[in-house]
Amino acid sequence: MTPELYACQGSGNCFKPWLAFHQLDRAFELKIIDVLAGEQKSPSYLKVNPLGVVPYLVTETGFGIGESNAMLWHIAEDTHLMPQSRDERAEALQWMFFEQSKLEPFISPARFFTTILPQQREERASDIAVWQDNALNGLMRLEAHLSERKFVLSSGYSIADIAIYGYTHVLEEAGLTLEDYPAIARWIDDVAATDNYRPLVALGHSASAAA
Numbered sequence: 001m002t003p004e005l006y007a008c009q010g011s012g013n014c015f016k017p018w019l020a021f022h023q024l025d026r027a028f029e030l031k032i033i034d035v036l037a038g039e040q041k042s043p044s045y046l047k048v049n050p051l052g053v054v055p056y057l058v059t060e061t062g063f064g065i066g067e068s069n070a071m072l073w074h075i076a077e078d079t080h081l082m083p084q085s086r087d088e089r090a091e092a093l094q095w096m097f098f099e100q101s102k103l104e105p106f107i108s109p110a111r112f113f114t115t116i117l118p119q120q121r122e123e124r125a126s127d128i129a130v131w132q133d134n135a136l137n138g139l140m141r142l143e144a145h146l147s148e149r150k151f152v153l154s155s156g157y158s159i160a161d162i163a164i165y166g167y168t169h170v171l172e173e174a175g176l177t178l179e180d181y182p183a184i185a186r187w188i189d190d191v192a193a194t195d196n197y198r199p200l201v202a203l204g205h206s207a208s209a210a211a
C-alpha cells in the first residue's frame, strides 16, 4: 500500500515527515486532520492513532508510527538523508532528542498562541514569555553548533536537519527573532536550498498529496 501520513496544516511536527517524503521523491497519501476542529479526537481517527495526535504514519506494510522524529527515521532508512556511520546515526539521534526536549516544547506552544491562535495571545502572554525564555538555551546551543558547520552533522544534510528545522525555521512566528541567531538564519537558507525542498505553507495546499 502507499504510505499514509496523517497531518494538520501549519504544524512543524507534521511538516517533518511531509518534507522528507518530498525530498526523497517518494509517493505517499496525505490525510489532513483538522486539529483546530478537534478531528484528532474523533472516533474514526482514534481508530488509526489511539493517542489522538498528529502526525501519524501508516507505512507501506500497514505499520503505524507516532512521533515525527521516529517517522523521519523510518522514511529515511537506506537513503541519503540517513547518516551513514554508526557514530553519525547516534549523533543524529542526539540532535533529534535535543529538538524534542530543548526546542519544540517551547517554540511550538509560543508559536501556537502567538500566530496560530492569536485571539488567545493576550490571555496567554505570561506563558508565552516563559516559553520564549525557555527556548533561549537550546537556540544558543544550536547557534554555537551551526556557527562551525553547514548542517547539523558534519557529513551533510540529514534527518537531523529536518527534525530541528521543523520549528526552528518559524521561530519568529513564536515572537523570537532570528537577528539574535545569524548562524541559524544562514542554516535556514541552506536547508531551503536543498533538493526538492517544499515550504511549510504548502503542506495540505498541493493539488495532489504526493506532488
Ligand SMILES: N[C@@H](CCC(=O)N[C@@H](CS)C(=O)NCC(=O)O)C(=O)O
Pocket: 011, 012, 013, 014, 035, 040, 052, 053, 054, 055, 066, 067, 068, 069, 100
Ligand atoms: N512529539 C510529537 C508531538 C505530537 C503533537 O503534539 N501533535 C500536535 C500537533 S503538532 C497535536 O496533535 N495536538 C493536538 C492534541 O494534542 O490534541 C511529535 O513529534 O510528533
